Structures are given as structure tokens and as C-alpha cells.
Amino acid sequence: MTEKKKCCSSCCCQEESLGKQMTLAELPVGTTATIVKVMPKIRGRKKFADVGLVVGSELLMEAHAPLGSLIRVKVMETSMALHKDDAANFVIEQGTRDEK
Amino acid sequence: MKNKYRVALAGNPNCGKTCIFNALTGTRQHVGNYPGVTVESKSGTFTFENIEIELIDLPGVYSLSSSSPEEEVAFNELTAPGIDLIINVVDSTIPQRSLYLTTQLAELHIPMLLAFNMSDDARKKGMKYNIPRLEKYFGSPIVQTVASQTGGVRGLLDRLVQTLSELEDHGVPMLTYGADIDDAINAVAEKIEALNVERLRHVPARFFAIKLLEHDSAAMRIPEFESVFEEVEEQIKHLWEKHAINADTFMADRRYAMLAGACRDTISMTQERRREISDKIDLVLTNRYLGLPIFxxxxxxxxxxxxxxxxxxxxxxxxxxxxxxxxxxxxxxxxxxxxxxxxxxxxxxxxxxxxxxxxxxxxxxxxxxxxxxxxxxxxxxxxxxxxxxxxxxxxxxxxxxxxxxxxxxxxxxxxxxxxxxxxxxxxxxxxxxxxxxxxRLPIYALLIPAFFAGCxxxxxxxxxxxxxxxxxxxxxxxxxTLFKGDGEVYLMELPPYRMPTLKSLLLHMWDRSRMYLHKAGTVILAASIILYICNTFPQKKAEEFSRNYDAEIASVREKNAFGPVRLSLAENLPGLSKEQIAEVKKERHLTPELLEAVDMKKLSLLQKKLVQSASETNDAVKALENARKAEAMAWTISGRIGHALVPLMRPIGFDWHATTATIGALAAKEVFVSQLGILFSQGEADENSHSLRTILVRTYTPLQAFCMMLFCLLSIPCLATLAIIRKELNSWKMALIEGCAMFALAYTVSFIVYQGGMLLNIGTKMLG
Known part of the structure; x- marks a missing residue:
């Protein structure tokens, strides 16, 4: 557990130096976004990629689970549930191509 | 054309694959487990137009990346020789997501037939497919299906037969990863080709080259490829340095990009998509505040x-x-x-x-x-x-x-x-x-009213x-401890709500119930026989008993046998039939069965006295019979083991009765009650047995009773549980660990409670 925390904090530090960027974990419910970067240290990178969580994918934050840290994201027409810890590894830009 | 084919059914989770499988094979299914993993394996055989087809239902996967047991199973099944055709089920309402797997299946160069399922939903959504064009992209025929409707797979069957007859000339998919990655793939593929591995000859080298570049664990585990690793790493380094490409995920990126192109080219949307009903339902059912109460x-x-x-x-x-x-x-x-x-x-x-x-x-x-x-x-x-x-x-x-x-x-x-x-x-x-x-409930139901009447x-x-x-x-x-670490990444699909079909519900139910019946027929059967033998043998011979019970019973009966006066009184008891009266004459006594027939409300004073003395006699006989049973029980294997284990069990408040009952309870916990009944000479007892409670209260303290309940609660519920744990975890070791750990837990907790209670003098006073 401690190892993971260390990794997360180091990622965030890196991010801060790059300027304020939003991650999937912070996306408000009901808004859309596009993935612009996937953190290199993410666990299960391939698993996420296989369901369409890749750079350029458009997302819709559908809901937060009651209690706990699950979020529900619509990607490629499918609702996927994942943890906020993992979601924090996806850097996003709010809005989608269509909207712009 | 052969007349026997092996066909694999592949697709994403929730794409209606099982529905198609059920529609094609009906109840002629075989459900089992893949060795070593907990993934269910399903296959079924059916005959259509004189062709016998063995259909293998692969687990639902998003990809062939071996990042889950399901994916590894699918990978192994598909790379093993002998599959003539893959039917790839695609959820046509979400083509981009579903076709991702298709791009990887196409690389296997096994002839493929695409079933665009849920085509009715797609039509409702306003999606239009250019099928001939899509067929070119994947080099495979496509058929539209609605598996949830009867007859919805008829087209698939026809097309299946046609495809099987033309296996030789299936098309080539026109999918590429782009020049940079293709160069790397070709370089690795050449090396693999040069290895000339006999058992993998039927799979294109290109498929393995892609998997190796992705660092796919199942592909990396194939021992023959070890010599290629160097080239693989070389190419990955090259991609990274020259093109800044991270091969791990770039394959996924490119596949999705490829599909985005293909879908734009072949699928059109005629109307704006409305918010689906499923999403509306979810607004309520998974609501942050309402979700939990509704659940x-x-x-x-x-x-x-x-x-x-x-x-x-x-x-x-x-x-x-x-x-x-x-x-x-x-x-x-x-x-x-x-x-x-x-x-x-x-x-x-x-x-x-x-x-x-x-x-x-x-x-x-x-x-x-x-x-x-x-x-x-x-x-x-x-x-x-x-x-x-x-x-x-x-x-x-x-x-x-x-x-x-x-x-x-x-x-x-x-x-x-x-x-x-x-x-x-x-x-x-x-x-x-x-x-x-x-x-375990009968145990509590027996002990709690006896020992803890107030609360x-x-x-x-x-x-x-x-x-x-x-x-x-x-x-x-x-x-x-045992399962330390972060474990697998949590990623779960929430599929749209669908109306389940009765057929699939029934099949689902039957699959599991069959396993339960199987258990009853094997483990429980064996356990009951063993338990019966332990509870019965060795049998005590008549001369070995401490008392001559038969003689004592006979003498009790003789002493109380009715004389002529009482006999005539008994014959006139209300409620007795002719046969029963004959029995009274023969026995010169009122047996418990006869007493039950007597209408107690219409008795004269003398008759009441007669009935009372008869039931007293019956009680005396019963007591002797039960004493004999208890003595016989102590003599049996169970009884002996119980006695032998007393030193171990005394520190948690168990005497030999309780210990023996615990052994019997291994087969099923409710046996504890009936065993105690036998051991305390109360015959076949159940949790409502009043006389057994009376004896228990005279024998045990409330603290001991509580420890018995604790021990039963925390030790393994029955042998069938151990058997099912072994089956589901596929490991004797885990089942054994479970049994021992639960015993240790039950013993430790009961020990602490019993010794603590003794020390603090809680519940140590006999109630009876």
C-alpha cells in the first residue's frame, strides 16, 4: 500500500510541475472529457486500454457510487466502473471533439 | 467436406454470446471447469443438415491479452490446433468496442464468421450497416442475429453451413498497424518463422509477433520463443527511440484508431441517439442516496x-x-x-x-x-x-x-x-x-431456550x-497475509438492462442445481455411510452390556402387565379400533402407539388412572432402551473417538457427549442435536425436545452451552462445504487449510471464552 501511495504522490508532483491538469478522478458527474495522457506508472494499463481507455477516447462521467471510491464512466458506449485511485492516472481535457 | 467440425464461440462479456450458445445447442451442453483456473468451460454438440458441430463457448473477453484468467483460457483454446471456425459474436449496438476483439481474432487466420447480434436494438438506435464493406475489412462473412428471439439465429445456422463448406477460401483482413509498427512486427515474425515450431505451425507467426511485442504473458510463457526475446526487446527499443511508441498500449491505440476508421466508413447513424431507458433506470437504481435502500x-x-x-x-x-x-x-x-x-x-x-x-x-x-x-x-x-x-x-x-x-x-x-x-x-x-x-440453527434452537431463557x-x-x-x-x-498486495485492477462493465429470457434463466438455474445434486449423490452419500458405520460399529454384544437390559425391560413389562380387571377396563377405552383392542389383549399393556389412539377427553376416573400407570411403564421401558442405546453408542467408533478426544476438548468445556456429537456434526451441523439426543438416552431428539433440554441443563453450565454454540458456529459447517471449497478453488490444499484454520479459530475462541468465563465466574452455575 505504501509503495502505491509513494508512486501516486510522485506522479502528482510531476503533474504539478507540468501545470494544472485535470484527471478522470476529478471529473464532475454529468460532464464529458477526452483523455489526453495516460500516466506511465498506471497498474493494469493494458486492461484499461483494451476497454477503450486510450488517449483520444471520449468519456462521460455517469455517476459516483454511494460510499467508497468507485466511479462509473461511459467510454465507447459502454459503462465501466473503476476506482478513483486508478482513474487519477488518466489526464483529461474537459469537453469532446464534437463540442469544440 | 468433412461432417464433423469444431467451432469456437468468441465475444465480449454481455454481448449475447451465451444466448446464441443456448439457442444453438439447447440443453445438450457440457459444463465443467478449465483445469487450474476457476473459469467455467462450456461446450455442446448439435447436428444441422448432416453436419455435426461441436461448439465451444469461450469465456467472454474484451481482448486476447491474457490479463485475466478468462483471457488466458481464450488464448490457449484459440492457439491450440483443431478449431475449424470461430464464430465471433459482436454487439452491434456498440460496434467499435466489440470489434476490438475481432481485430485480434482475425490475426489468428482461423476462418471466422461474424454474428452481429442485437441487430434489432441497433436498428432502433438508428444505426445502419454497410455489411459487404465491413465483410471486406475483416475478410469474413457477417450475419445479423437477434439471439434473444426465437428463430433469431436461423440465418446464422444457414450461413454457418455455407461458411464451413468454403473454409478453404476465406478472405484476408485488410487491417494494418501502420508502417512503423508493421516493420517491427515483420522483423519479429521472421525470427519466429525461422524457429519453425512444429506444434504452433497452424498459428501465423505474425499473431505471436504482435503478442510478444505487447509483452503478453501467455505468449511470453511459450518456451520455444525464448530465443526471440532479444529481437523483441530490440524492436521495442527501436520503436520507442525512433518513433516514441510505447508498444504495450500502442497496439490498443492503433486497433481502436483502425476501428474508428472502419466504423466511420461502414456505419451510419440516421437519428440522434436518445437517452436510453437503461440510463434512466440507473438514475434511480444506482442513485447515491436511493441506491442502497433499493438494493x-x-x-x-x-x-x-x-x-x-x-x-x-x-x-x-x-x-x-x-x-x-x-x-x-x-x-x-x-x-x-x-x-x-x-x-x-x-x-x-x-x-x-x-x-x-x-x-x-x-x-x-x-x-x-x-x-x-x-x-x-x-x-x-x-x-x-x-x-x-x-x-x-x-x-x-x-x-x-x-x-x-x-x-x-x-x-x-x-x-x-x-x-x-x-x-x-x-x-x-x-x-x-x-x-x-x-x-446451525437447530443447535441454537435447542440450547438457547434451555440455558438462556431470559434473553x-x-x-x-x-x-x-x-x-x-x-x-x-x-x-x-x-x-x-495470505492474499497480500494490490491484486487485480478493478474494472467492471455495467451492461444495459435487458429482459432475461426464460430459457436462459432455466438453463442457468439447472446448471448450478445439477452441481448441488451431484454433491448430494457423492460426498454426502459417502459421508452418511461412513458416519452411520462410525455410529453403529463395533456393536456391543448382549453379554458385554453392564446390565441385562432385555431382562430388565421384560421384568418391568411383566410386573405391570394388566390383570383381568384392568384388561377389561383397557378394552373399553374410547377411541380404540377393533385391531387395537386385539393388540391390547395380546400385549396386556397399552403401548405408546395405543395410548396415542385413546381419546383422553372421554375417560372415567379409573380409566385415567390406568392410562397414567401405563404411560409410567412406557417411560420406564423407554429409559432402559435409551440407556442401552447410550451404552452402545459409547462402544462405537464415534463414541471411542469422543472419549479419546476428551483431554483435548475439556479446556473448552466439552465432555465426551459433546465431543462425540461434534464429530457426528462434521457431516452436517444439524446432526449435533440428534447425536446429543442419542448420547443422552433421549432417543431421536429434535430441537424442540423438552426432555433433552432438561437433561442438558442438569449436565452443563450456561458457559459450556455457550461454548458449544460458539464452537459449532466457528468450525466447518459440513463436509460438503469442504468438498465444494476444494472444487471451486481447485485445490485440496486450500480446503485442508480452511478446515484446519476454522478448527483452530473455533477452538481458540471457545477456549478464551470458557477459561475467561471460569476465571470471572460468569455462567458457571448450573441451572438445573
Whole structure:
């Protein structure tokens, strides 16, 4: 557990130096976004990629689970549930191509 | 053209693949497990136009990346030789997502047939497909299906036969990863080609080259490829340095890009997509505030449905087994092979019947679960419960099995199959037996009214809470020891709500119930026979008994036999039939059966006295018979083991009676009560036996009774549980660890409570 925390904090530090960027974990419910970067240290990178969580994918934050840290994201027409810890590894830009 | 083919059915989870499988094979299915993993394997055979087709239902996967046991199974099945055709089921409402797997399947160069399923939904959504164009992209024929409707797969069958007849000239997919990556793939593929591995000859080298570049674990494990690793790393480095490409995920990126192009080219949307009904339902069902109460309500309705529907059926089954035992007892005279006779009547029918009684429960329960699963609600339930369960090192999907554990551990363990993560599933299975199952209820129902009359509900509640706490703590401990680490990444699809089809519900229910029946036919059968033998042998010979019971019984009977006066009084008792009166004359006594027939309300004073003395005689005879039974019991294997284990069990407050009963309870916990009954000379007792309670109160302190309940609660519920744990975790070791760990836990807790209670003088005073 401690190892993971260390990794997360180091990622965030890196991010801060790059300027304020939003991650999937912070996306408000009901808004859309596009993935612009996937953190290199993410666990299960391939698993996420296989369901369409890749750079350029458009997302819709559908809901937060009651209690706990699950979020529900619509990607490629499918609702996927994942943890906020993992979601924090996806850097996003709010809005989608269509909207712009 | 051959007349026998092997066809693999592949597709994403929730794409309607199982529906197609059921529609094609019907009930001619074989369900099993892949060796070494907990993934279910399914295959079925059907004949169409004189062609025999063996259909293999691969587990639902998003990709062939071997990042989950399901994907590894699919990878191994598809790279093994002998598959003539792949039917790839595609959810046509979400083509981009579903075709991702198709791009990888196409690389295998096994002829493929694409089934665009749920085409009715896609049409409703306003999606139009240019099928001939799509067929070119994937080099495979495409057929549109609606598997949930009868006749919706007819087109698939026709096309299947046609495709099988043209296997030789299937097309080549026109999918590429772009020049930079293709160069790397070709370089690695050449090296693989040069290895010339005989057993992998049927799979294109390009497929393995792509997998190796992706660092796919299943491909990396193929020993022949070790010599290629150097080239692979070289190419990955090259891609990274020259083109800044991270091969791990770039394949996924490119595949999706490829598909985006293909889909733009071939699929058109004619109308703006409306917000789907499914999403509207979810606004309520997974609402942050309403979600939890609604979930609890649905759980309540599920259990209510299960128990209400199954109760009358259970009654019938009980009656049936009672009737069976009776009629065997009547037709098989006690003189002929008496041992086998009583083993079948008492051992086998009692043991197996006791398990089959729960079958209606299991059937309805799994029917209800199948509705929840097939409709798509189960994953919502997991979504809602995840937060709470994770606090204890479990996850959302663990909740339903844990609640089922209050009913019966065996089906509850079977219900853990919905948990995708192997590790979470193992932890859930291991802690499940700590939830107080209904077989333990008779023990509490016997002991609590006897020892804790003033606070029955509180003690009962306390016992259940102790079980829950023990399970949650055990889960936490296991997560931090045996199953340490972060485990698998949690990623779960929430499929749109769908109306389940009756056929798939019934098949689902039958699959699981069959396993339960299988268990009753094997493990329970064996256990009941062994237990019967242990409880019966060695038999004490008549001369070995400390007293001559037969003579004593005879003398009691003789002493109280009716003289002429009392006999005439007895013959005129109200309520007796002619045969019964004849029996009274013969016996010169009122046996318990005869007494039952007497109409007690219409007795004269003298008759009352007569009846009273007769029942006193009966009690005396019964007491002698029971004393003989207890003595015989002490002489048997069970009794001896019980005596031998007393030094071990005394520190937790058990005497030899309780110890022996515990051994019997290994087969099933409710046996504890009937064993105690036998041991305390009360004959066949049940939890309502008043006389047994009286004796228990005179023998044990409340503290001892409480420790007995604790021990029964925390030790393994029955041998069938161990058997099912072995089966579901595919490991004798885990089953053994579970059995020992639960014994250790039960012993330690009872020890602490008993010794602590003795020290502090709590509950050490006899009540009787």
C-alpha cells in the first residue's frame, strides 16, 4: 500500500510541475472529457486500454457510487466502473471533439 | 467436406454470446471447469443438415491479452490446433468496442464468421450497416442475429453451413498497424518463422509477433520463443527511440484508431441517439442516496421469494423420503441383511434426503440470482456495495454470496462465481463458512431456550453477530497475509438492462442445481455411510452390556402387565379400533402407539388412572432402551473417538457427549442435536425436545452451552462445504487449510471464552 501511495504522490508532483491538469478522478458527474495522457506508472494499463481507455477516447462521467471510491464512466458506449485511485492516472481535457 | 467440425464461440462479456450458445445447442451442453483456473468451460454438440458441430463457448473477453484468467483460457483454446471456425459474436449496438476483439481474432487466420447480434436494438438506435464493406475489412462473412428471439439465429445456422463448406477460401483482413509498427512486427515474425515450431505451425507467426511485442504473458510463457526475446526487446527499443511508441498500449491505440476508421466508413447513424431507458433506470437504481435502500429491498424480496416458494415443495420432499424409508422398512424384513437395511433407511435416506430437502431452496434461489444477473442488476449491486465491502478487504460482488451464507454455505460458495477477481473470490469463499448457516440453527434452537431463557433473542443475535464479525475480520486478516498486495485492477462493465429470457434463466438455474445434486449423490452419500458405520460399529454384544437390559425391560413389562380387571377396563377405552383392542389383549399393556389412539377427553376416573400407570411403564421401558442405546453408542467408533478426544476438548468445556456429537456434526451441523439426543438416552431428539433440554441443563453450565454454540458456529459447517471449497478453488490444499484454520479459530475462541468465563465466574452455575 505504501509503495502505491509513494508512486501516486510522485506522479502528482510531476503533474504539478507540468501545470494544472485535470484527471478522470476529478471529473464532475454529468460532464464529458477526452483523455489526453495516460500516466506511465498506471497498474493494469493494458486492461484499461483494451476497454477503450486510450488517449483520444471520449468519456462521460455517469455517476459516483454511494460510499467508497468507485466511479462509473461511459467510454465507447459502454459503462465501466473503476476506482478513483486508478482513474487519477488518466489526464483529461474537459469537453469532446464534437463540442469544440 | 468433412461432417464433423469444431467451432469456437468468441465475444465480449454481455454481448449475447451465451444466448446464441443456448439457442444453438439447447440443453445438450457440457459444463465443467478449465483445469487450474476457476473459469467455467462450456461446450455442446448439435447436428444441422448432416453436419455435426461441436461448439465451444469461450469465456467472454474484451481482448486476447491474457490479463485475466478468462483471457488466458481464450488464448490457449484459440492457439491450440483443431478449431475449424470461430464464430465471433459482436454487439452491434456498440460496434467499435466489440470489434476490438475481432481485430485480434482475425490475426489468428482461423476462418471466422461474424454474428452481429442485437441487430434489432441497433436498428432502433438508428444505426445502419454497410455489411459487404465491413465483410471486406475483416475478410469474413457477417450475419445479423437477434439471439434473444426465437428463430433469431436461423440465418446464422444457414450461413454457418455455407461458411464451413468454403473454409478453404476465406478472405484476408485488410487491417494494418501502420508502417512503423508493421516493420517491427515483420522483423519479429521472421525470427519466429525461422524457429519453425512444429506444434504452433497452424498459428501465423505474425499473431505471436504482435503478442510478444505487447509483452503478453501467455505468449511470453511459450518456451520455444525464448530465443526471440532479444529481437523483441530490440524492436521495442527501436520503436520507442525512433518513433516514441510505447508498444504495450500502442497496439490498443492503433486497433481502436483502425476501428474508428472502419466504423466511420461502414456505419451510419440516421437519428440522434436518445437517452436510453437503461440510463434512466440507473438514475434511480444506482442513485447515491436511493441506491442502497433499493438494493436492500431487492435482496429482501429475493430471499422472501426463495423461501416462500420453496417451503411447500420442501414439505413434499420430506414426506416423500419418509414414505420411501417406511415402505423399504415394511417390505424388507429386519431378518434379511439387517445391517444393510438399517444403513439404507437410517444412513443413506436420512443423510441424502436431508440434503435433497434443500433442493427447492437452491432452485428458486438460483432462479432469482439468474434474474438479477441476466437483467444486469448484479453488477449495479456490486457497484453500490463496493464501498462498504472494501472496508473489510472484500468487494461489491462478495455481498450477495455472504448473505446467501445465512441460508446454506454450499450454494453460497457456488454463487461466488460472479466475482471476477480470483483473489477476492478466494477470500470470500474462505470466510463464507463463518456466516451462520441454517443448519446451525437447530443447535441454537435447542440450547438457547434451555440455558438462556431470559434473553433468547439477545443471545441468538449475539451468535449471528459473532459469525459476521469473525468473517469480516478473517477477510481483513487474509487480505493482509495470505492474499497480500494490490491484486487485480478493478474494472467492471455495467451492461444495459435487458429482459432475461426464460430459457436462459432455466438453463442457468439447472446448471448450478445439477452441481448441488451431484454433491448430494457423492460426498454426502459417502459421508452418511461412513458416519452411520462410525455410529453403529463395533456393536456391543448382549453379554458385554453392564446390565441385562432385555431382562430388565421384560421384568418391568411383566410386573405391570394388566390383570383381568384392568384388561377389561383397557378394552373399553374410547377411541380404540377393533385391531387395537386385539393388540391390547395380546400385549396386556397399552403401548405408546395405543395410548396415542385413546381419546383422553372421554375417560372415567379409573380409566385415567390406568392410562397414567401405563404411560409410567412406557417411560420406564423407554429409559432402559435409551440407556442401552447410550451404552452402545459409547462402544462405537464415534463414541471411542469422543472419549479419546476428551483431554483435548475439556479446556473448552466439552465432555465426551459433546465431543462425540461434534464429530457426528462434521457431516452436517444439524446432526449435533440428534447425536446429543442419542448420547443422552433421549432417543431421536429434535430441537424442540423438552426432555433433552432438561437433561442438558442438569449436565452443563450456561458457559459450556455457550461454548458449544460458539464452537459449532466457528468450525466447518459440513463436509460438503469442504468438498465444494476444494472444487471451486481447485485445490485440496486450500480446503485442508480452511478446515484446519476454522478448527483452530473455533477452538481458540471457545477456549478464551470458557477459561475467561471460569476465571470471572460468569455462567458457571448450573441451572438445573
Amino acid at each position: 436492500l429491498l431487492i435482496m429482501y424480496v429475493t430471499f422472501w421469494f426463495t423461501f416462500t416458494c420453496s417451503e411447500p415443495l420442501m414439505g413434499y420432499i420430506e414426506t416423500f423420503f419418509g414414505f420411501l424409508a417406511d415402505s423399504i422398512g415394511k417390505t424388507w424384513s429386519p431378518e434379511k441383511v439387517p445391517f444393510l437395511r438399517s444403513m439404507i433407511i437410517d444412513g443413506v435416506i436420512g443423510g441424502v434426503g436431508g440434503v435433497i430437502v434443500f433442493l427447492p431452496n437452491i432452485l428458486f434461489l438460483f432462479f432469482a440470482i439468474a434474474i438479477l444477473e441476466d437483467s444486469g442488476y448484479m453488477s449495479r449491486a456490486a457497484f453500490i456495495m463496493d464501498g462498504i465491502m472494501r472496508t473489510f478487504g472484500l468487494q461489491g460482488r462478495s455481498f450477495v454470496p455472504l448473505v446467501l451464507g445465512f441460508g446454506c454455505t454450499v450454494p453460497a460458495i457456488m454463487a461466488t462465481r460472479t466475482i471476477e477477481s480470483d483473489r477476492d473470490r478466494a477470500v470470500t469463499i474462505m470466510v463464507l463458512p463463518l456466516m451462520s448457516c441454517s443448519a 433468547q433473542a439477545t443471545v441468538m443475535f449475539l451468535i449471528y453477530v459473532i459469525g459476521i464479525i469473525a468473517a469480516l475480520v478473517a477477510a481483513l486478516v487474509m487480505k493482509n
